[in-house]
Every structure is written in C-alpha cells, then in structure tokens.
Amino acid sequence: MIEVVNINKSFNGTLVLDNISAKFETGKVNMIIGQSGQGKSVLAKCIVGLHEVDEGSVLYDGRNFSELEGNARRDIRKEIGMLFQGSALFDSMTVEQNIMFPLSMLTNMSKKEMQERADFCLDRVNLSGKNKLLPAECSGGMQKRIAIARAISMKPKYLFCDEPNSGLDPKTSIVIDNLIREITYEYGITTVVITHDMNSVIEIGDNIIFIHQGRNCWSGDRNAIITTDNPAINNFVYASEFMKDIKTVLQGKLK
C-alpha cells in the first residue's frame, strides 16, 4: 500500500498540490482522475520522488520514502515501475534492449537470464518476436505495451501509469487497460493509474480519487462514481450530454 499524507507542492510560488492525502491499495487499480493541468502528473512525480515534496510524506508499505536518502531510496525505486505519458522509451535502443536495460543496470543477471526475462515480458504484452525493432518503428499502442513490458521487467511492487491511454484509439485503449488490470491482479501490484478517460475509470478503476485545483476532492470506488451527486465530479465526469445519458444507464444497471 502506498500512503500519501498531507502533501504540498508549489512551483515558483504557485501551489500545485494543496494538502493532498490518499491511500493506494495493494493488488488494486487505484485511479487518479481530474482535468488537465490540475496536478495529477505532479502528484505522481512527487510520489515516485522525481519532485521533492515541500511538505508531507509518502509511505511505501510503511517506509517513509520522503525521509529516506541515497541507497535506501534507490532500493524503493527499484520496486517501482513507471509508464510515462509519452512512453519514454530509449529511442537509441531496440525494444529488447529497452526491456533489458533496467536488468543490466540494476541486477547481476547473466545475459541469458536477461534475454529470457525480456522475452517473457514481451510475450506478456503480446509482442513476442518484436525484439529487434526500434521504438520509432512501433505504433503508439505498441510503444505503450513495450513501456509496460519495461516497467514490469524488474517485477515491481508498485506500478505508476501516467495517462496510459492518451493518444490511443478506443480499441487500443481497452487493450492497454486490460493489460494493466491483468498485471495488477496477477502479480498483486499496487497500481496507480492517472487518467481522464472515463471509459478506463468505469472499466478498471477499483479505487478512484478526483483531483481538482490541487486538492483531493473526492474518493470512492467504481460504483460510487456512478451514484455520486458531488457537483465537481458531475461537472467533470458527466460533462457531455452523452456522458449524462451513460450515467443514467449505468445507474439503472446498478439497481
């Protein structure tokens, strides 16, 4: 479980995260939702330590990450897999080298073991045989899947996905969503998914927190987001007529 306690973060005097607290449960898909520019990515980067928090703390299964330094911090980082908004594959390396990269940097595996692990991870994301391609030769959906393969190569305990569906068509989005959910359940990972895609929220969101103007405005599960009458949520999630209709249908289904 990851616990975030009263985090504050500002850039050049502008408060981006305002006293945020949240819990992300093990073996569940935890979602952070909210409009663009509300601080979702900043929150994720604070949790993994890419940004230092101004105040507050982040606990990884009780270990206070914010207070740790040097090697202790690196040890926790080795347990974190992260899927970035733009995939962030190393574009000078082949698909397979990308996946083997963390293994070669952080473990003492032999070449053969790394190769096997890479093949396994590629197979897990249904991309066996694509070992020698360069990221530039892959479609957006494939790049996301390669990034997932890289993120799970170290058998992470925690997985962060920043807008895994951005720029993908609906069908590919579902493939990625399902993959994230399967991996989470299969390996009992604490997964945190940032998204503004309502389809993903309804499909795979076990726990959901809603960030608005840098605050944690609302939290609940999949059913709660359908039944809630919180105005901020309704304003964001059910913004279009289409989504309002969907809400009515979903509410009917719940009854």
Add this chain to the structure above:
Amino acid sequence: MQVIINIGKYFMMLRIIFSRPEKMRIFRYRLMNEIELIGVKSLPIVVLISVFMGGVIALQTAANMTSPILPAYTIGYITRSSTILEFSPTILSLILAGKIGSNIASEIGTMRVTEQIDALETMGINSLTYLVLPKIVAAVLFFPLILVFSIGLSLVGGWLALVSSGLSNTDTYIFGLRSFYQDSDILYALVKSVVFAFVIVTISSFYGYYTKGGALDVGRSSTQAVVISSVVILICNFFLTQMILL
C-alpha cells in the same frame, strides 16, 4: 543574476556526475559508444578543416614575408608555431563545439522533454553520471589525439599550398618546421585540448539536461550550448595562453 544561478547549478551538476559511478561494465560499453560519436565521427570535419586551415596560414605567412632580411624558412617556422599554439587547439575546439556541443545538447535535451531522463531516475539510476560521464571521458581522451592529428594535417596542408603555388619548396618548408622547436609547445596545445574538451561536453550536457518544455526548447538549448561553450573556450584560451606563455 541568472548567470550566477547557472554557474552554481553547473558546479552542482559536476559534483553529481563525479559522485556515484555506475557499474564498470556498463560504463565501458557507454564509453565505446561515445568514443565513436565524439571521436570517430568528428574525423571527417577535422580533416577538412585542418588541411585548409594549414594551407591558408602558410599562404598568409608567405604573402606577408616580403622583407629580404627574413630567411625563407621563416614561413615554415611561423606556420608550425601558429598552428600548434593557437589555430589547431582553438579553431578545432570551436568547430567541435558546434558539432559535438549541439549534438550532445539536443540528444540529452530530447531525452529530458520526452521523459527518458525521468524514466532513468525512477529506475534508481543516476542519470547525470550515466549519460554525461562517458561523454566527458571520451572527449578528454580523444581530443588530444584529434589535436595531434589535426596539427599534422595542417602542416601537410601548408606544404601543399606553398609548393603548389610556388611560394616555397619542400626542403625550405621542412627546415622551417624543424627550427626552434620546443616540446613544451605541444604540451601546451594538449593541455588546451583537454580543457576545451571538458568545457564543450559539460556545458552542452548542462544545457541539454536542464531543458524545460518541448521540441522548440531543445533547439534553443542546443544553440545556447554552442554559443556558451564557444565563449567559455575563448575566455579559457585567453587565460591559458597568458598562464603558459608568459
């Protein structure tokens, strides 16, 4: 004010780069790549520039040597001294600042804006050491070699220019090259090349690494890297010349 902040940030960057070395095996592998990028791939432009530069220096010197009091071998002597002392180390470094500097800044800058550096950091890798240290070592090892190579080619260029234009002949030129030779001249040039290598790589990496924004900003960082490295090279050159020659 921004200048002072940047200088502080620059030295903090250097401290991080040299603080936590990565695994030796990986470092060696990265070093080989960088030697290819920084060293080998710079050779064509080095050859081109050196030969023409030597030719022009020799021609200039010959054209200005109209006084009958000066012996003819002075042309070779002056060509050699100015090539070794100033032209090869300085011009070469300025050209390489343009080529290697922009290359490094845009490579690292692109990695920054596409979150590849964030990816390295979340894996628990010291991205500065991983990316920059092999570049520094490659450049510091290879620049002196490139320099010696360049000096040799410049002298050949000078010879070609003089002989083909009939301003001098081979024997006189070579006699000139060998007159008043001091080992310290070469040593001085080598010191310069090492300093300039360090300046180019670290400053370009600095601008690349701290790029913010998108593709446009990568271009801007790359330009800044070249301009600032060039200015710093010229300033260092001034002080090194003063320190060593006087």
